[in-house]
Amino acid sequence: MCRSIKTLRPPFTESVSEEDMRAAALQYVRKISGFRAPAPHNAEAFERAVAAVTAATADLLATLEVRGAAKR
Numbered sequence: 001m002c003r004s005i006k007t008l009r010p011p012f013t014e015s016v017s018e019e020d021m022r023a024a025a026l027q028y029v030r031k032i033s034g035f036r037a038p039a040p041h042n043a044e045a046f047e048r049a050v051a052a053v054t055a056a057t058a059d060l061l062a063t064l065e066v067r068g069a070a071k072r
Helices: 018-033 041-062
Strands: none
Touching: 018 041
């Protein structure tokens, strides 16, 4: 689907920044909306979607348990 989105969980990535999560969210929203950059009348909805996906990503990564990985 989104080939430029990299895996953000251990062991693939040791540390993940807010910027990494937002970049992945932006790529996802771009892909599903079909817009690289939204028109001005859609900008607020686009940014809300990016923020929601970023928050969901942070929640997911904070609660995933990876077998054999050291606890943080």
